[in-house]
Amino acid sequence: MSKKQIYKPKPISGFPEWLPEERLIEQQWLDHIRKTFEAYGFTSIETPCVEELDVLLAKGETDKEIYTLTRLQAEDGDDKDARLGLHFDQTVPFARYTAQHFNDLTFPFKRYQMQKVWRGERPQLGRMREFLQCDIDVINVDHLPLHFDAEIPAIIYEILSGLDIGRVQIKVSNRKILNGWLESLGLFSEDMKAIIFRTIDRLSKEEFMPLISGMREALEKHEDNNSLDAEYITDSVTDFINIARNDYSSFEELEDKLRSTKNIDTSNVIFNEGIKELSFVLDHLSHLPEGAVVADLSIVRGLDYYTGTVYETNLLDIPEFTSSVCSGGRYDDLAGSYINKHLPGVGISIGFSRLFDVLRHNGYIKTAARCPTDVLVVLPSEDQRTQSMETARALRGRGFNVETYHAPQKIGKQIAYAEKKGISYVWFPDLGEVKNMATGEQTAAKVETWQK
C-alpha cells in the first residue's frame, strides 16, 4: 500500500477558533446578546460577507485593510468587472443595504447585525484578521429623536452586566460640547481642533505636562493660527481637562464646575446643545445602578464621524482589558455615499471576538460541558436498544437534550463517556433510575415527571 501524503495543519495567525467547550460558552453569550437586542425591538439583518470594492471604497480611502477575492480557476477576462472584497466592518454594508432596500424598510429602522468581518492586517501584528462584531444602529429619515441615544447604553449595560464579568462602566459624552467649546476659543479649522482632540485623547495614557506644552507649541506653529491667543487656549484646555478627569456625584455638578471656570466660555450655542443632549441621555438612564453610566468629557472617538452622543465602555474588574469593549455614537448621515437621502443615526458595536479571546486567554471563562447534552441514556444490551431509544425520544419530547449511548458496551465505559463530555445525568431505562453525575446519587425516576 502506498504511504499516505499528510499535510499537518497549523493555526493561521489572526484567524482564531475555539474548542467545543469554549464554543458552548460563546454561543450562550451570543444568544444573550441577540435576546437583549430583540427585547428592545431591534431586528436582524445579515448582509453577504462580500461587497463590491466600489462600495467598500465609496467613502474614499479607508485605513482598514481590505481582502480582495480572486477565483483560483479564473480564466482570462472572467472577473474583469467583478472586483469583490470581504467587508471590513458592518457599517458600510448596513449603509449599502439601507440605500439598496430603502423603499422596503420601515423607519426609524432599528437593526442589529452579528457577523464576522475581515481585515487584512499584517500577520506579524498579532491582530485578529477575522472577527465577530455585534452592532446595533437606529437610523431615521432627516431627524432622529434623542430617545435612541438614551436607549443604547441601557441595552449595552443589560448585555455586559449579564455576562458575569464584573462591573461595567459606560462612559458617555457629546461631541457638541467639545466642538462648541473649541469654537468659543476661536478654533474653527479642523486641523487645529484635531490638535486639541489628540491631546485630550492621549491624556489617559500619557503625562500631562509634556502633552500640554506639546499642544501649545503645535497650536502656535500652525499655519491656520490667525493670531489666536495660545496662552488662553492652553489655560482653557488645562482647566477643561482637569475638570473632565474628576469624578462628580451628578452631571449637574460637572456642568456647574464648567460654567464657573474663568477660562471656559460656556455661552456657545453648540456647547449648550451638547450639554442639554448629554443631560437628557443621562437623565433617562438614571434607573441603572450607580456608576453604570457616567459622563466623561474626555471621550473623543475619531475625529470626523460622530457628531453628537459618543460612548465608550470599560470592564472595571478585568485589568487585562484596558481599552473600550464597545464604542459608538451618533452620526449625521449613514448612507450619503450610496443614496440621496439624509439618514442620521446612532449606534454602537461590541468587539465580540476580542472580548471573548482576552477573557478566555486570561482565565475568566469557566468551561464545563463539552456538548449540549443534558442526559445520556445507557444501552445495557443490544436487546434493549428499542427501549433506550424510546426513553431518549420521550425525554427529548420534554425539552431535554439527550443522547442514547451508541453500543452495548460495559456500563462503566458508558458512564465514563458521560463524565468526559460533562453530561450531567445518566439514565438507566432498564432500572428506571437516573444518576446525577455531580453528586453521584442514583435515584428512581420517571420520564414523564423528571426534572433536572
Next chain:
Amino acid sequence: MSKKQIYKPKPISGFPEWLPEERLIEQQWLDHIRKTFEAYGFTSIETPCVEELDVLLAKGETDKEIYTLTRLQAEDGDDKDARLGLHFDQTVPFARYTAQHFNDLTFPFKRYQMQKVWRGERPQLGRMREFLQCDIDVINVDHLPLHFDAEIPAIIYEILSGLDIGRVQIKVSNRKILNGWLESLGLFSEDMKAIIFRTIDRLSKEEFMPLISGMREALEKHEDNNSLDAEYITDSVTDFINIARNDYSSFEELEDKLRSTKNIDTSNVIFNEGIKELSFVLDHLSHLPEGAVVADLSIVRGLDYYTGTVYETNLLDIPEFTSSVCSGGRYDDLAGSYINKHLPGVGISIGFSRLFDVLRHNGYIKTAARCPTDVLVVLPSEDQRTQSMETARALRGRGFNVETYHAPQKIGKQIAYAEKKGISYVWFPDLGEVKNMATGEQTAAKVETWQK
C-alpha cells in the same frame, strides 16, 4: 455646497440577502435546526472562513471553485507564504479542525456546523456564490457503530417536518449493495463501475432504453472489459433498476424481490453486508410516519467518497424543489489528508440557502412581522416618558420584546408605526390598556399579569 458623489449599489449576482421580514423567518428556521441538532447531543464548532490553500487542496484537485484572498494594500513580499482561500464546504475545515485539535476532542465526536461557504462560480451560471450550510457529522477512531447511521435520518426528519413545508421523504441506501452486486458481475474496475453508477443516477431524469443501450455499448468498448458478458450485465442492470424503481411496503419485500431475481446474484459478501446495514438503519427508524424514510437502491451520491449508508431527501409537496435538499452518508476516513488516524464517520448537510431561497421565491414562506417586537408602548406626551419607559422595562422583565415609541407624536401615528412593523400589541400606560392589533380590541391590562 459641492454636490455629493453617489455610488448607487446594486445586488451582486450569487450573493443573496433578505429583507428584515424574511430574515426573521430565516432565523426561526435556523434556531429550529440548531435546537434539533442539540436535542440529539451534537455540539457546535465554528471554524474560520479562511483556510490555507494547502489545506483546501490537500486531497488533490477539487472541482469546487475556490476564492483566494489578497490584501488590497499588500506590499511586495508581504503575503509570500500566506496563501489563503475561503472554504468551499464544511467538511474540509471539519477534517482540518479534528486533526489539529485531535487530543482535545472526545470521541465519538458529534459536531454540527452552520456557516457560510463560498464558491467562485462563474457569475453567469446564476448559482449562489455565498451560501449557508447546516452540517452534522459523527466521527470516531477506527470504528463507528451503525447506531449513528440510523440517528441522522431521525434528526433530519424532525427538522424538515417541523418547518411546515409539506411532506418530507428521506431516501436511504447503502453503497455496499451496489458495490457487492457489481463485484458479483465481475466489475472491479472503478471506471467500469462508474459507467453503471452514472446510468443509475440518470435514470430519474432520462429515458430508460437509450440509457441502457448506451451503457451496454460503453461497457463493451471499455478497455478494462476482460471479456465480460455484456449481455448478462445489461440484463442484471435492467432487472436491478426495475426493482429499485418500484415501491414496496417493506424492505423485506424489496430484499425478497432482489433475491428471487434470476439475473441478480445475491451471494456476494459485500452485498449482504449492505443489506444487513440498510435493514438495521430502517428498523431503527420505524417510529417515523409511513413514507418518511424509504429504501431507494438507485441512490448513488458521488463515486468515491461514501462507502456505506447514503441519504437523499425530497420535499414531496414542493414541485419547484426537484433535487435533494439534504444529502450525505457514511465515509471511511475523514481526515486522512491531515492526520495519521483512521476516522470513519457519517454525516449529512442541509443546503440551507438554496432551500430558503427556492421556497421564498415561490411564495411558500409567509412573512408577517418586520421586527421581533411583541409590544409597542406609546408615549402620550413628553411628561409621560418615564412612565412609558418603566412600563416597557417591566414588560421586558417578563420576557416580552418591547419598544417604547420614540417621540410624543399623535397616537394615530404611533399606532400606524406598530401596524407597519407588524407589532401585535400596543400598550397605553396612561390608560392601563392594551390594543390587540389583529382584532382591534382594546382592553384593560396590568403589566404584572398580562399574557400575549
